[in-house]
Amino acid sequence: MIRRARESDVPAITALVHELAAYEKSSSLCTVRAEQLHSALFGAQPSVFAHVAEHEETVVGCALWFLNFSTWDGVNGIYLEDLYVQPSARGGGHGTALLAALAAECVERNYTRLTWSVLDWNTPSIGFYRSLGAQSQDEWTTFRLTDDALVELAASAR
Numbered sequence: 001m002i003r004r005a006r007e008s009d010v011p012a013i014t015a016l017v018h019e020l021a022a023y024e025k026s027s028s029l030c031t032v033r034a035e036q037l038h039s040a041l042f043g044a045q046p047s048v049f050a051h052v053a054e055h056e057e058t059v060v061g062c063a064l065w066f067l068n069f070s071t072w073d074g075v076n077g078i079y080l081e082d083l084y085v086q087p088s089a090r091g092g093g094h095g096t097a098l099l100a101a102l103a104a105e106c107v108e109r110n111y112t113r114l115t116w117s118v119l120d121w122n123t124p125s126i127g128f129y130r131s132l133g134a135q136s137q138d139e140w141t142t143f144r145l146t147d148d149a150l151v152e153l154a155a156s157a158r
Helices: 007-023 034-042 094-109 123-131 147-155
Strands: 002-004 049-055 058-070 075-085 114-116
Touching (some): 002 094, 007 049, 049 094, 075 094, 094 114
């Protein structure tokens, strides 16, 4: 079953995010705490949204997402930050169902895009996404500023 996340799901979602980080070989970079996710999901001004996949009343997967905006289309879209299904629950249709729920959000709200990133080495996921009709955006390169470079650039704005 796929549903919107509830406040009581935050510990399970936090654990799933940490499992995803381990799968992506980046555990040391994942520092999110349940309190942070709770605030982001259910605070006064939510900045992220989530759907969960349940199997036998246990959360086995999640999709965390936020709104983006296309200046070309003039409407919002969804950016899928994390999609994760526990290995023991894979093959049960949970990943497809989570993506279908986000696609339905897009269609219902007249959003024109559902976008996400995947690591180049993650061939099982890439194959899965392609099987759904998703197209890779190979002509785009993702950039990120963090740590000292972020602070240094921010200082130049003053």
